[in-house]
Amino acid sequence: MSTTHVVDGIDETLTPQQSRPPLSVVYEWLTTVDHKKIGLMYIGLALIFLVVGGVEAVLMRIQLAIPNNHFVSPQAFNQLFTMHGTTMIFFVAMPVLFGWGNYLVPLMIGARDMAFPRLNAFSFWVSAFAGVLLYFSYVGASGLYAAGSAPDVGWFAYAPLTAKVFSPGHSTDYWTLAVFLSGIGSIGTALNIVTTIICMRCKGMKMSRMPLLVWLYLVMSGLVFVTISPLTAAQIMLTMDRYLGAHFFDTQAGGSAVLWMHFFWIFGHPEVYVLILPSFAFINEIVPVFSRKAIFGYPAMVAASVGIGFISLSVWAHHMFTVGMGAAANTFFVFATMVISVPTGIKIFNWLATIWGGKVIFATPMLFCIGFLFQFLIAGLTGIMLGSAPFDWQLGNSYFVVAHFHYVIVGGILFALFAAFYYWYPKVTGRMMSETLGKWHFWLFVIGFHLTFDFMHIPGLLGMPRRIYTYEAGRGWEGWNMIVGIGTIFQTAGLLCFVFNLVWSYFKGKEAGHDPWDAWTLEWSTTSPPPDYNFASLPAVNSRRPLWDLKHPEDPDSDYE
Amino acid sequence: MLVLGVTLVIFLVVAGLLLYALIRYRNRPEDSDREPAQIYGSNQIELSWTVIPILIVVMLFLSTTRVILGTQAIPKPDSAMNVTVIGHQFWWEYRYPQLGVVTANELHIPVSDPAHPTPTYLTMSSADVSHSFWVPRLAGKTDVIPNKINTMWIDPQQSGLYLGQCAQYCGTQHAKMLLRVYAQTPADFAAWVNQQRHPAVQDFSGNPIAAEGQMVFLHNACINCHTVAGTTATGIFGPDLTHLASRDTIASGAIQNTPENLKQWIDDPNSMKPGSLMPAMHLNQRDLNAITAYLSQLR
Numbered sequence: 108m109s110t111t112h113v114v115d116g117i118d119e120t121l122t123p124q125q126s127r128p129p130l131s132v133v134y135e136w137l138t139t140v141d142h143k144k145i146g147l148m149y150i151g152l153a154l155i156f157l158v159v160g161g162v163e164a165v166l167m168r169i170q171l172a173i174p175n176n177h178f179v180s181p182q183a184f185n186q187l188f189t190m191h192g193t194t195m196i197f198f199v200a201m202p203v204l205f206g207w208g209n210y211l212v213p214l215m216i217g218a219r220d221m222a223f224p225r226l227n228a229f230s231f232w233v234s235a236f237a238g239v240l241l242y243f244s245y246v247g248a249s250g251l252y253a254a255g256s257a258p259d260v261g262w263f264a265y266a267p268l269t270a271k272v273f274s275p276g277h278s279t280d281y282w283t284l285a286v287f288l289s290g291i292g293s294i295g296t297a298l299n300i301v302t303t304i305i306c307m308r309c310k311g312m313k314m315s316r317m318p319l320l321v322w323l324y325l326v327m328s329g330l331v332f333v334t335i336s337p338l339t340a341a342q343i344m345l346t347m348d349r350y351l352g353a354h355f356f357d358t359q360a361g362g363s364a365v366l367w368m369h370f371f372w373i374f375g376h377p378e379v380y381v382l383i384l385p386s387f388a389f390i391n392e393i394v395p396v397f398s399r400k401a402i403f404g405y406p407a408m409v410a411a412s413v414g415i416g417f418i419s420l421s422v423w424a425h426h427m428f429t430v431g432m433g434a435a436a437n438t439f440f441v442f443a444t445m446v447i448s449v450p451t452g453i454k455i456f457n458w459l460a461t462i463w464g465g466k467v468i469f470a471t472p473m474l475f476c477i478g479f480l481f482q483f484l485i486a487g488l489t490g491i492m493l494g495s496a497p498f499d500w501q502l503g504n505s506y507f508v509v510a511h512f513h514y515v516i517v518g519g520i521l522f523a524l525f526a527a528f529y530y531w532y533p534k535v536t537g538r539m540m541s542e543t544l545g546k547w548h549f550w551l552f553v554i555g556f557h558l559t560f561d562f563m564h565i566p567g568l569l570g571m572p573r574r575i576y577t578y579e580a581g582r583g584w585e586g587w588n589m590i591v592g593i594g595t596i597f598q599t600a601g602l603l604c605f606v607f608n609l610v611w612s613y614f615k616g617k618e619a620g621h622d623p624w625d626a627w628t629l630e631w632s633t634t635s636p637p638p639d640y641n642f643a644s645l646p647a648v649n650s651r652r653p654l655w656d657l658k659h660p661e662d663p664d665s666d667y668e
Numbered sequence: 669m670l671v672l673g674v675t676l677v678i679f680l681v682v683a684g685l686l687l688y689a690l691i692r693y694r695n696r697p698e699d700s701d702r703e704p705a706q707i708y709g710s711n712q713i714e715l716s717w718t719v720i721p722i723l724i725v726v727m728l729f730l731s732t733t734r735v736i737l738g739t740q741a742i743p744k745p746d747s748a749m750n751v752t753v754i755g756h757q758f759w760w761e762y763r764y765p766q767l768g769v770v771t772a773n774e775l776h777i778p779v780s781d782p783a784h785p786t787p788t789y790l791t792m793s794s795a796d797v798s799h800s801f802w803v804p805r806l807a808g809k810t811d812v813i814p815n816k817i818n819t820m821w822i823d824p825q826q827s828g829l830y831l832g833q834c835a836q837y838c839g840t841q842h843a844k845m846l847l848r849v850y851a852q853t854p855a856d857f858a859a860w861v862n863q864q865r866h867p868a869v870q871d872f873s874g875n876p877i878a879a880e881g882q883m884v885f886l887h888n889a890c891i892n893c894h895t896v897a898g899t900t901a902t903g904i905f906g907p908d909l910t911h912l913a914s915r916d917t918i919a920s921g922a923i924q925n926t927p928e929n930l931k932q933w934i935d936d937p938n939s940m941k942p943g944s945l946m947p948a949m950h951l952n953q954r955d956l957n958a959i960t961a962y963l964s965q966l967r
Contacts, residue, residue, distance in 0.1 A: 180942065181840050181841060181843065181942050181943055182840055182942070182943065185837075185839075185840060185842075259840075261837045265797070265798050265836070265837070266798075267796075267797055267798075267814060268797040268798070268837075268838065268839060273757075273796065273797055273839065358813075358814035358815035359814075361815065362815070363815065363816075364797075364798055364813050364814055364815065364816065365813065365816060398693070398704075399695075399703050399704050400703075400704055400705075400706060400707065401706045401707070401708055403707065403708070403709055403710075404708075404709035404710070404714050405708065405709065406709070407709065407714050407718075429800060429808070429809050429810055429811045429835075430811045430813060430816075430818075431810060431811065431813075431816065431818035431819070433740065434736050434737055434740040434741045437736050437740070438732075438733050438736055438737075441729060441732050441733070441736070442729050445725045445728055445729050445732075446725060448721065448725060449718065449721045449722055449725060452717065452721045453714070453717060453718055453721075455682065456682075456714075456717040457714070459682070459685055459686055459689060460707075460710075460713070462686070462689045462690065462693060463689045463693065464693060464704060464705065464707065465693050465704050466693065466694075466695040466699060466703075466704050467689075467690055467693050467694045467695055468695045469694070469695075477690065480686055481683060481686065484679060484682055484683060484686075485679065488675040488676075488678060488679050489675075491671065491675055491728070492671050492672065492675055495671045495728065495732045495735075496732060496735075496736050497732065497735040497736060497739065497808065498671060499808075500739075500807070500808020500809055500810075501804060501808045501809070503808075503809065503835075504800060504802075504809065504835045504836060505835070570802075570804035570805075570831075570832070572802065572833060572834070572835040573837075574837040574842060574843075575833075575842060575843035576843045577843055578843065582831070659703075662706075664706075667706075667708050668708075
């Protein structure tokens with residue numbers, strides 16, 4: 108790698124390193140409005156809930172590994188899959204992506220902080236409270252008449268199962284309030300990210316020069332406005348149904364169960380893109396650096412991202428091919444769903460072209476990116492299959508669907524996130540993560556992922572519906588479920604390597620320096636970790652890769668844009 | 669199948685290219701330190717991988733549309749048989765309006781002969797929460813939604829038992845809301861209909877224990893939820909028991925219909941299917957035996 112270091116004139120004496128009493132450190136974190144600290148707290152919150160949601164998943168796989176198992180009761184199983192889904196989407200995926208956005212966006216556009224630092228802190232604490240509230244239901248929700256405690260209505264909580272008559276007690280209320288509050292937090296942070304990107308870019312950073320990560324966070328945050336709002340509204344309507352005698356979803360009094368489905372999925376499908384767009388963002392930054400080439404087709408990548416953002420708003424009812432919408436509506440949503448594969452395909456081809464002709468360095472971040480590329484390709488293709496309505500009539504709500512969306516969320520989003528952790532950890536802590544442990548993590552997780560989610564497609568094809576707590580032997584499902592269960596052992600081992608690596612490297616990792624990957628975006632021009640004010644003097648840029656221009660003054664990017 | 673084939677080809681081509689690029693362009697130790705040539709994009713190439721996918725999408729869309737229209741928009745033949753399907757937590761109610769038959773959990777239909785098709789048209793709704801009717805080898809699933817009427821048709825060409833189950837999470841016992849469809853030859857089906865149309869014999873003068881069971885049944889809360897045609901039991905909250913003994917299973921396909929299982933079920937349904945909405949009736953052993961004997965006679 109090049110040894111050129113481009114360091115902004117940071118005065119090291121301004122960042123005192125002497126130790127302070129622990130209480131003062133705690134106070135500082137609790138009251139901080141610094142985008143980096145809030146970002147890290149978002150990430151920490153997500154990691155805690157990742158462990159919780161992961162344990163729930165393992166318990167479910169133990170229950171399903173053999174037919175007629177009595178490891179957990181039916182009611183406990185129903186609570187497990189409800190909590191697993193709700194936790195992983197609202198309290199793992201959203202916070203961790205907002206966390207990295209918080210951390211990286213201001214650094215990448217050369218700003219000192221987010222546009223609204225106190226709104227930022229508010230959004231984080233509301234989201235954290237929502238997560239705690241959801242889990243407090245295990246203690247507090249039994250109510251006067253309820254048999255169970257934690258929510259057991261499924262993560263999409265179809266009406267009218269959530270009505271007071273079918274869900275007495277308060278478990279559903281805890282779910283509703285937690286989703287509602289997490290929605291408030293998400294909208295606050297999205298608002299902050301959009302404002303920051305539009306108003307806080309440094310000198311010379313035109314929209315057309317922003318790193319692709321920043322573009323993708325802009326599209327993602329815009330989507331959050333449009334998609335979280337109906338979900339949040341629906342939670343209020345549901346609460347009115349349950350306590351104020353409204354009948355929006357109360358089918359016994361003329362309400363509509365299908366209305367809830369529309370409210371939920373107009374959130375639920377764009378939500379997939381809310382989660383996958385930041386993952387694309389990480390891939391867009393990491394693949395070029397480890398291929399040693401500029402991203403191929405920047406304008407097309409921006410156009411594809413914006414295109415995905417718009418098209419994703421018109422595909423939601425492909426979750427509803429089986430509710431009897433009629434041939435015309437089904438045909439429309441088939442078309443919209445298939446069209447979205449075009450911009451997605453452009454992205455995959457452009458990443459391929461970025462690698463083509465480069466010098467690929469197989470460091471851990473790049474390994475996870477490669478895993479992402481193959482797995483996301485498969486996930487996209489099974490998505491096209493399910494987007495074909497007749498295929499969905501058979502396989503909707505079966506384990507084929509479960510395998511498909513875990514391919515997207517684990518094989519795609521989580522792999523991209525691991526890449527991001529290994530790539531930006533040196534910037535956050537000033538130390539490298541261990542490559543040896545990183546490779547152990549990668550290979551264990553790849554093996555576990557494929558054992559679990561490749562083989563999960565098969566019981567779906569054999570007619571196994573999702574959300575069943577047990578099944579009879581003799582339907583041909585038992586062996587496959589055992590393999591799926593074994594995969595979780597490898598995934599857990601991989602995850603342990605990762606967590607251990609995070610802790611170990613913080614104390615013992617190799618010193619990283621400012622720019623360990625010889626990268627090209629602004630965050631690598633400041634110290635690791637960056638000071639509170641990010642940059643001693645605000646940078647000015649002339650191209651999409653300001654650090655490339657500094658390192659290669661004879662051949663700057665600005666000549667080609 | 670076309671969709672499957674096309675997506676498989678796309679996977680092989682793209683994954684192959686990706687693998688080739690990763691191996692061909694890996695960083696080799698003998699390489700110089702120079703950065704590779706920076707290429708920022710190419711309009712022609714990018715146009716090609718926009719237009720080709722659009723063509724593939726249009727092709728897949730047209731073939732899908734043909735199947736959708738062929739399934740959802742074809743006229744119903746006059747020879748079709750109608751069945752009303754009502755989903756309950758956690759069992760299925762079937763009504764045959766043309767034949768005057770009401771039954772539960774085990775759907776009997778005639779096999780269809782391509783020369784004289786007798787498809788079965790299902791008109792579906794739910795009494796409580798959303799369910800979904802899915803028998804994979806007969807057809808795709810259709811949701812069974814309260815306050816909404818959906819329709820679908822099935823047209824089996826081979827006689828036999830087809831298994832399926834509820835495919836929309838509907839509460840505690842979603843897992844044991846099973847579906848059994850018996851496709852029968854026209855003669856067998858006619859015989860079954862003939863038997864179901866008439867109430868089971870209620871004269872138990874030669875069978876004192878069943879006669880006692882009948883009295884216990886009719887004088888307990890059983891009749892608030894269950895119907896036995898020809899008696900004062902006219903409840904509609906639970907499954908119709910008029911011909912209970914003619915069924916292979918109880919508890920919506922979850923349990924074999926044997927006298928021992930039936931007795932345990934009546935004693936405490938939640939011990940066999942936790943979350944079932946049928947309460948334990950707290951009967952003494954004598955009444956339990958009597959009711960079991962009575963119900964076992966309802967052929």
